[in-house]
Amino acid sequence: MELSLVVTTDEVVEELNRTYRGVNRTTDVLAFPLEGGDFPSLPGVSKHLGEVIISFPQATRQAEEQGHQLREELSLLVIHGILHLLGYEDEDENEEPRMRAREAEILKLVLEEK
Numbered sequence: 001m002e003l004s005l006v007v008t009t010d011e012v013v014e015e016l017n018r019t020y021r022g023v024n025r026t027t028d029v030l031a032f033p034l035e036g037g038d039f040p041s042l043p044g045v046s047k048h049l050g051e052v053i054i055s056f057p058q059a060t061r062q063a064e065e066q067g068h069q070l071r072e073e074l075s076l077l078v079i080h081g082i083l084h085l086l087g088y089e090d091e092d093e094n095e096e097p098r099m100r101a102r103e104a105e106i107l108k109l110v111l112e113e114k
Contacts, residue, residue, distance in 0.1 A: 013055040031084035050080030
């Protein structure tokens with residue numbers, strides 16, 4: 001599987017957030033799954049999941065606020081975005097604990113591999 005990862009500015013993320021979610025502010029990460037349903041799998045060609053877009057300035061602020069390294073925050077945001085592409089949800093109170101647990105599990109593995 002493959003995905004696109006974009007690390008950009010607050011302004012770009014704010015515009016995308018406003019355009020596609022109706023929220024007029026920046027956010028840390030946006031995930032846009034590939035639209036159009038199931039496509040046939042071709043031998044030797046990876047399935048494209050979609051796009052993960054991260055605001056670098058927001059990630060920097062959050063790392064400072066949380067008191068951890070920027071590397072950890074960026075890793076968490078990439079994981080969070082990928083989980084959204086895979087169908088996990090954190091805006092549903094019943095689904096959020098499942099997503100947060102999976103994030104923590106994957107982040108632990110990523111940070112152990114320094």
